Amino acid sequence: MNANVPSSTSHYPTAPTAQVDVTHTLSVLVDNEPGVLARVIGLFSGRGYNIESLTVSETEHAKHLSLITVVTTGTPMVIEQIKNQLDRLVPVHRVVDMTLSGRSIERELAMVKVRGKGDNRVEALRLADAFRARVIDATTESFVFEITGKSDKIEQFVSLMLPLGLVEVSRTGIAAIARGPDGM
Amino acid sequence: MTREMTGAEMVIQAMADQGVKHLFGYPGGAVLPIYDAIFAQTEVKHILVRHEQGAVHAAEGYARSTGKVGCVLVTSGPGATNAVTGLTDALCDSIPLVCITGQVPTHLIGNDAFQECDTVGITRPCTKHNYLVKRIEDLPRILHEAFHIASSGRPGPVVIDIPKDIQFAKGIYSKPKEFPHTGYKPKLKGDIEAIKAAIELMTHAKRPLFYTGGGVINSGKHASALLGELVKLTGFPITSTLMGLGAFPAADPQWMGMLGMHGTLEANMAMHDCDVMVCIGARFDDRITGRIDAFSPGSKKIHVDIDASSINKNVKVDIPIVGDCAHVLEDMVRLWRTQAKQPDKKALGDWWKQIGKWRDRKSLAYRNSNEVIKPQYAIQRLYEATKDKDVYITTEVGQHQMWAAQFFHFQEPNRWMTSGGLGTMGYGLPASVGVQLAHPKSLVIDIAGEASVQMTMQELSTAVQYRLPIKIFILNNGYMGMVRQWQELLHGNRYSESYSEALPDFVKLAEAMHAVGIRCEKPGDLDHAIKEMIDIDRPVLFDCVVDQKENCFPMIPSGKAHNEMILGDSGVNLDGAITEEGKMLV
Ligand SMILES: Cc1cc2nc3c(=O)[nH]c(=O)nc-3n(C[C@H](O)[C@H](O)[C@H](O)COP(=O)(O)OP(=O)(O)OC[C@H]3O[C@@H](n4cnc5c(N)ncnc54)[C@H](O)[C@@H]3O)c2cc1C
Numbered sequence: 001m002n003a004n005v006p007s008s009t010s011h012y013p014t015a016p017t018a019q020v021d022v023t024h025t026l027s028v029l030v031d032n033e034p035g036v037l038a039r040v041i042g043l044f045s046g047r048g049y050n051i052e053s054l055t056v057s058e059t060e061h062a063k064h065l066s067l068i069t070v071v072t073t074g075t076p077m078v079i080e081q082i083k084n085q086l087d088r089l090v091p092v093h094r095v096v097d098m099t100l101s102g103r104s105i106e107r108e109l110a111m112v113k114v115r116g117k118g119d120n121r122v123e124a125l126r127l128a129d130a131f132r133a134r135v136i137d138a139t140t141e142s143f144v145f146e147i148t149g150k151s152d153k154i155e156q157f158v159s160l161m162l163p164l165g166l167v168e169v170s171r172t173g174i175a176a177i178a179r180g181p182d183g184m
Numbered sequence: 185m186t187r188e189m190t191g192a193e194m195v196i197q198a199m200a201d202q203g204v205k206h207l208f209g210y211p212g213g214a215v216l217p218i219y220d221a222i223f224a225q226t227e228v229k230h231i232l233v234r235h236e237q238g239a240v241h242a243a244e245g246y247a248r249s250t251g252k253v254g255c256v257l258v259t260s261g262p263g264a265t266n267a268v269t270g271l272t273d274a275l276c277d278s279i280p281l282v283c284i285t286g287q288v289p290t291h292l293i294g295n296d297a298f299q300e301c302d303t304v305g306i307t308r309p310c311t312k313h314n315y316l317v318k319r320i321e322d323l324p325r326i327l328h329e330a331f332h333i334a335s336s337g338r339p340g341p342v343v344i345d346i347p348k349d350i351q352f353a354k355g356i357y358s359k360p361k362e363f364p365h366t367g368y369k370p371k372l373k374g375d376i377e378a379i380k381a382a383i384e385l386m387t388h389a390k391r392p393l394f395y396t397g398g399g400v401i402n403s404g405k406h407a408s409a410l411l412g413e414l415v416k417l418t419g420f421p422i423t424s425t426l427m428g429l430g431a432f433p434a435a436d437p438q439w440m441g442m443l444g445m446h447g448t449l450e451a452n453m454a455m456h457d458c459d460v461m462v463c464i465g466a467r468f469d470d471r472i473t474g475r476i477d478a479f480s481p482g483s484k485k486i487h488v489d490i491d492a493s494s495i496n497k498n499v500k501v502d503i504p505i506v507g508d509c510a511h512v513l514e515d516m517v518r519l520w521r522t523q524a525k526q527p528d529k530k531a532l533g534d535w536w537k538q539i540g541k542w543r544d545r546k547s548l549a550y551r552n553s554n555e556v557i558k559p560q561y562a563i564q565r566l567y568e569a570t571k572d573k574d575v576y577i578t579t580e581v582g583q584h585q586m587w588a589a590q591f592f593h594f595q596e597p598n599r600w601m602t603s604g605g606l607g608t609m610g611y612g613l614p615a616s617v618g619v620q621l622a623h624p625k626s627l628v629i630d631i632a633g634e635a636s637v638q639m640t641m642q643e644l645s646t647a648v649q650y651r652l653p654i655k656i657f658i659l660n661n662g663y664m665g666m667v668r669q670w671q672e673l674l675h676g677n678r679y680s681e682s683y684s685e686a687l688p689d690f691v692k693l694a695e696a697m698h699a700v701g702i703r704c705e706k707p708g709d710l711d712h713a714i715k716e717m718i719d720i721d722r723p724v725l726f727d728c729v730v731d732q733k734e735n736c737f738p739m740i741p742s743g744k745a746h747n748e749m750i751l752g753d754s755g756v757n758l759d760g761a762i763t764e765e766g767k768m769l770v
C-alpha cells in the first residue's frame with residue numbers, strides 16, 4: 001500500500017479512510033513445534049501488520065500446544081485479515097479475538113528499577129505501596145519493583161517513577177484469558 | 185506397506201505411494217542419497233532440468249494441467265535458492281507442489297557449512313507450509329502430510345528440507361492413515377443458510393453476473409461442469425479472471441470474455457453496472473478491481489472462496505461463503521432447481537440488450553496489416569489452426585500473454601497455464617515441458633515474448649533430451665513490449681532499457697540446441713509456417729516477427745474505474761490517460 005496516495009485514486013486495495021484503527025487482543029493456540037513463532041511473526045512483518053505486545057508460552061505439555069497472545073492495531077478490515085491469515089497457518093489450531101468476545105481479562109507483569117536517594121526514594125516506596133507493587137530487590141540507592149495489572153496501570157506507575165529516578169523497565173507483555181467456566 | 189528403509193528411500197517410496205509418475209529435479213551433494221534411491225527404481229521417473237527454477241515451473245505446468253501435485257527435488261544452498269521464484273509463483277497462483285530440498289547434515293546446521301542456507305527461513309513466506317526434518321521417525325508422516333497440505337484446501341507449494349544424515353538414516357516406513365495437524369481442516373461445505381441467501385439474492389437480481397476465477401479450476405473438473413450448469417440454469421452472463429479461463433467454455437454465448445485491466449469492455453462495464461455479483465473462486469485482485477472505491481458501486485456481492493482470508497480482503501462483500509467451489513456450486517444448482525420463484529425475465533432481457541451494446545463496440549478490434557504481422561493476428565491464426573486439436577497453452581509474461589488471453593479461446597479447464605499472480609517471465613517454457621510430459625500426445629504451445637523466453641531458454645535442452653515436442657511460439661516485437669507500453673503511458677515515450685538489444689538468432693539457436701527453428705515475417709506466410717510447426721514432431725522454436733509498436737488494448741489505466749477504459753481503436757493519446765497519482769500505482 002502506498003501511504004501517500006489518496007485512496008480515491010488508489011489502484012491497489014486500501015482500507016476505506018472512514019475506518020479508524022482499533023486495538024484487539026488475539027489468543028492464538030498453536031502446535032508447540034519449532035518455527036511456529038517465526039511463522040506468526042513473519043506473517044505480521046511480511047504483511048505490514050502491527051504488533052503492540054506478544055507473549056508465548058507452552059500451555060499443555062502433553063498436547064504439545066502453546067498459546068500466543070498478541071495485541072495488534074489496525075482497521076476492522078485489517079483485524080479481520082490478521083485473524084484469517086493466522087488461522088490459515090497450518091500449525092494454528094484456533095484464533096480467538098479476546099476483544100470481540102468482550103469477556104476477557106488481560107494482565108501483564110513489569111519489573112521497574114528506580115534509583116534515588118532521600119525524598120525521591122521515600123516517594124517511590126509510597127507510590128509503590130499505593131499501586132500494590134512489591135519490592136523484589138533493594139540497595140541503599142535503588143529498588144526493583146514488581147507490579148502486575150492492566151497495561152494502563154503499569155504505564156501510569158512507570159510514568160510516576162520517571163521523575164523519581166526510573167532506570168529501566170522490563171515488561172512481560174499481555175496475557176489474556178476469558179472469564180467464565182469455558183476454555184478456548 | 186511397512187518396512188525398514190533409509191530416509192532417501194522413503195522419499196521415493198512416499199512419492200510412489202502418492203501415485204507420482206514424474207519428478208523434476210537437479211542433483212547436488214546434499215541430495216545424492218535420494219538420487220541413489222531414484223537410480224534403484226523405475227516407478228518415479230526423474231526429469232533432469234537445466235535450472236531449478238525450471239524444475240518448479242515444469243512441476244507447476246504438470247500440476248495445473250492434470251490437477252495432481254507437482255514434485256520437485258533440488259539440492260541445498262543454491263539449489264534451494266534457485267527454486268524460490270518458482271515456489272513464490274506457485275503460492276501466488278495456488279498450485280499444489282511438493283518440493284524436496286537437501287540440507288547439510290543436522291550437526292552442521294547453523295555452522296555456515298558448505299552449500300548451507302536457511303531453506304525453511306527463506307521459503308517460509310513463499311510456501312503454504314514447510315518442514316525441516318530432524319528425526320527419521322517423522323519423515324514418513326511429513327512426506328504424506330506434505331501431499332495432503334499441498335493439494336487440499338487452497339492448494340499451494342510445500343517444502344520439505346531433509347538434512348543429509350536423515351537421508352542416510354534408517355527407519356520404519358509406512359503410509360500414515362491420518363495426520364496429527366488437527367489445526368488444519370479446510371472447510372469444503374459452505375454454510376447452507378448463506379447459500380440460500382445467495383440464491384434468494386440471485387433470484388431477485390435485475391443485472392446479475394458471474395465473476396469466476398482460478399478457484400474453480402483448483403476445485404477440479406467437476407466444479408467447472410457445475411458452474412456451466414448454474415450459468416445455463418440462471419441465464420446470467422459470465423466473465424472470468426486470467427486464472428479462471430477455460431472453466432466456462434468461451435464459445436458459449438453467455439461468455440463475455442476476460443475482465444480486468446486488459447479485459448473486454450462488456451465484461452468490465454457489466455462488472456461496474458451489475459446489481460448482483462456472484463464471485464466464485466476469484467480473489468478481487470487489483471488487476472480486476474481497478475479503483476477500489478469505484479469498483480462496482482451499486483452491486484450486492486456474493487463471494488465463494490475456500491480461503492477465508494480471500495474474503496473481505498480488498499472488497500467488502502454482502503454474502504461471504506467459505507467453502508470449496510464444487511461443493512457450493514452443487515448446493516446452488518440444487519437450490520436453484522427446486523425453488524419456486526423465477527427470476528425477472530424482462531429485467532434480464534434488458535440487461536442482455538445492454539451487454540449486446542457494449543459487445544458491439546468490439547473492444548478487442550485492432551487494425552490488421554498486410555505488411556507486418558500484428559501480434560493479435562498471429563494468436564488468432566494460431567488459434568484457428570489448433571482449436572480442433574487437443575491443445576494446451578502456456579505463456580510467458582507481457583503483452584503476448586494478454587493477447588493470448590484475449591484471442592485464444594478455451595473451452596475446457598486445465599488447458600491454460602499462465603503466471604498470473606507473480607507474473608514470472610520465464611514461466612511458460614519450462615511449464616510447457618511439464619505439461620507435455622503429462623500429456624505426451626497433445627499439442628503443447630508456449631506463447632512467448634522474445635525477452636521472457638530468454639529467462640529460462642535453457643530448458644529447451646530438457647525438452648530435447650526427453651523428446652518433448654513443445655512448440656515455443658515467440659511473438660518477437662523486439663521490445664519488452666509491456667514495459668514499453670507503460671513507458672508510453674507514464675514516462676513520455678522514454679524507452680529506458682526496454683529494447684531487446686542483441687537478440688539471438690532464434691532459428692540458429694534452436695538448431696544449436698538440436699531443436700527446430702522457424703522464422704516468419706510476413707502475414708501471408710503465417711498460416712503455412714504455423715502448419716509446418718504443428719506438423720513437426722520435435723521441439724520447435726518459432727520466431728514470429730511482429731509489429732514492434734503494437735499496444736495491448738483495451739486497458740483500464742491505473743487509478744481509473746471500470747467504466748473509464750481506453751480502447752485500441754478510439755485513437756486516444758496515451759500520454760494523458762493516467763493522472764499523477766495513478767503513476768504511482770502501476
Ligand atoms: C501482465 C499481467 C497482466 C494481468 N492482467 C490481468 C487482467 O487484465 N485480468 C485478469 O483477470 N487478470 C490479470 N492478471 C492476473 C492477475 O494478476 C491475477 O493473477 C488474477 O487476476 C487472479 O485470478 P483469480 O482472482 O482467479 O485468483 P487466483 O489467484 O486464481 O486465486 C484463486 C482464488 O480461489 C480460491 N480457491 C482456490 N481453490 C479453491 C476451491 N477449491 N474452492 C473455492 N475457492 C478456491 C483461492 O483461495 C483464491 O482466493 C494479469 C497478470 C499479469 C502478469
Ligand SMILES: Cc1ncc(C[n+]2csc(CCOP(=O)(O)OP(=O)(O)O)c2C)c(N)n1
Nearest residue numbers: 582583584609633634635636663664665666
Ligand atoms: C522475472 C521478471 N522480471 C521482470 C518483469 C517485468 N516485466 C513484465 S513484462 C516485461 C517485458 C516482457 O517482454 P517480452 O517477453 O518480450 O513480452 P512482450 O511484452 O514484448 O510481449 C517485463 C520486463 C517480470 N514480469 N518478470
Ligand SMILES: [Mg+2]
Nearest residue numbers: 633634663665
Ligand atoms: Mg517482446
